[in-house]
Amino acid sequence: MGQQKPTLEVFWRAAKTVLSVAAGLLQPLLPGPAAARSPSCAPDALGVSRTLYLGTEGGWRAGLKSYPQTLALDDHEVILTFDDGPLNSTTGKILDALAAECVKATFFLVGRNAEASPALVKREIAEGHTVAHHSYSHPGATLRRLSEKAALAEIVKGFTAVDKAGYGAAGATPRTPFFRYPGFADSPETLAWLAQNNIAVLGADLWASDWQPMTPQAELDLVMDRLDKEKRGILLFHDTKAQTAAMLPALLRELKQRGYRIVHIAPGGEPPPLRAAPPGWTSETDKIIANVFAKEYGARPARRPALAPAPMGAR
Template sequence: MRQIFISAVISMAATLAISAPVSAEQCPGNDQALGVSRTVEIDTQGGPGFGFAQYKIYDFLEPGEVVLTFDDGPWPNTTPAVLDALASHCTKATFFIIGKHAVWHPEILKKVAAAGHTIGTHTWSHANLSKGKMKGDAGKAEIEKGISATKFALGDAPSPFFRFPFLQDPKEMVSYLAERNIAIFSMDLDSFDFKHRKPEGVIKAVLDKLEKQGKGIILMHDFQKSTAKAMPELLKKLKEKGYRVVHLTAKDRVVSLEQYDTEIAKEFAGPTASSRPVSSVVRTITGN
């Protein structure tokens, strides 16, 4: 019965041979690429929760499988560096976006999407939704503005995937996300990359925990310099140790609320809003 229940939420949309190596043809320039072992599609109806740190129902990863996730982007320099590392291994991740960062750096967010990664949200301002001032409508607005801002910056609706800042998940907000059919993502192992000043610390933290747990959803931050620097070596080590990446996708896109779409558009679009890309409006004619 439990397996049937899990299968109703997670469908294997595009499964590749888990043990097959990624060839040079599949990943140009890297015949030892990590690649993607399989892609899963998640039905977010009812707001299911994933990540055994908090939610214990959906155990969909096999031994040796990992999900790469990044919070707090997009951010200059660090997010592009993470994207470059992922591209060099032809692998995919899920990015949980802060709304403010999205509207500050839409060009970076669009690169995340163009690379085929999954985009979820992480509130408007990284507020702790368990704090008293965030109860009720204020907390809901944090969630919804994050969704609308990401949609505004991206030009398309993100996936109905959400991660609570600080992993603080008050019951009221969990219930709200269920009503909105938005899946909640915790993690199985935390890199604590915000505590590590050197990339070696990030790599060690991830590999040590994986060795103990054998699989899991990995929490990292593309906002952190140490993580950006660690990614090339971390991905190489994951491949060497036989870990396999599972790419998360959503059955549907999130449906943003018009109230917050309008609020974001008024705040950031300006009186002469244009859909033209920055490169077609502003061009460097001298210097680098």
């Protein structure tokens, strides 16, 4: 008798085997969950171009407004960050706008606001955003004007409040070891403590200046003007501002139209890619803080010691 012809079932088993092998080979090349695009997003959504999974050993610092180095982004790459939330009246609108464009951001939360709105903290985590830390109460005097003991208590209490709100419990170290100073007013003592505990300090490269009253259109124009000059950077917004919540959908569309790409940051094991500030750099925030304190207290406080640039090649 002649050889029996393969059945459809045999062909199907063979095909499944080939597909399984191919999937295994391709898996390392596929984007991780944080870069995945939600099926509900439009095909032309802005999305996330790449995710940096940053290790924090040594407590590095980044952000040219405060420090002589920042994260090394490519041309037209942007990191979106939001401070001071969550706030029921605005943070949900911010999250809706980000979700519509499949964009991920980093939220630096105030601990007492997280305690007041734990559902929003959980939503930020569930939707793939990075939930980081911004002290417990955002003291008006800033951490720089508090005693070392009081400033460290503010930081640790903030870690605990945010992690309890988001995850139900807090450990000895924060889930996300990223911290941003209220008002960017750091101090040598707290910087040293954060470094010893392997907590990175994130400043910013560009401000939206949304603490100043303005229309959403004026804020959009201001942000895009600054971004088009710098071509890249860590952007600072506040998710507690109604004008920012109203402006964000238009900003995301404008970023897409002008060819900008979103970079998300999350805790991980990669050494942070850092680039040094350009020659002649000075801390803009130190100048502002000194002037503010001079007006409030009648004397210019001592500046914190200058921090030498530390690009990765020199670390």
